[in-house]
Amino acid sequence: MNKIKVTFSDGTTKTFQEEQTFTAIDFFPDKENPKKIYPSQSEIYGLWNHVHDGLAPSFLELLANSKFFFDVENPEVIYNTQSVVKLEII
Numbered sequence: 001m002n003k004i005k006v007t008f009s010d011g012t013t014k015t016f017q018e019e020q021t022f023t024a025i026d027f028f029p030d031k032e033n034p035k036k037i038y039p040s041q042s043e044i045y046g047l048w049n050h051v052h053d054g055l056a057p058s059f060l061e062l063l064a065n066s067k068f069f070f071d072v073e074n075p076e077v078i079y080n081t082q083s084v085v086k087l088e089i090i
Contacts, residue, residue, distance in 0.1 A: 002018040002049045002055055003015050003017045004054065004087055004089055004090065005087070005088040006087055006088075007085050007087075007088075008079070009083040009084075010083070015090070016047060016055070016059070016071075017055075018047050018055060019048075020073075021046045021073075022044070022046075022070060022071055022072065023041050023069065023070055023075070024041070024043050024044075024045060024062060024065055024068075025040070026039070026040060026042045026066055027040070028040050045061060045062040045066075054089035060087075063081045063084060067080070067081055067082070068081065
């Protein structure tokens with residue numbers, strides 16, 4: 001099974017695998033008071049394998065479309081997309 005190793009800015013690493021799914025979290029303004037912004041779970045993203053680029057395109061799609069994300073099987077750990085500093089196809 002294809003995997004990707006993600007390094008975060010604090011030096012920790014996490015390995016994710018093909019078909020693993022994540023929930024994206026974004027922030028949206030309150031309709032009545034646009035100065036207030038609330039977090040909201042948005043889309044579900046799954047890791048899929050690209051024939052030449054491995055899991056990188058699907059993981060980068062998640063990063064490009066969310067501010068935070070979590071693994072649906074481990075929702076108690078929430079990752080900040082801006083803290084990702086390196087991806088390795090393994």
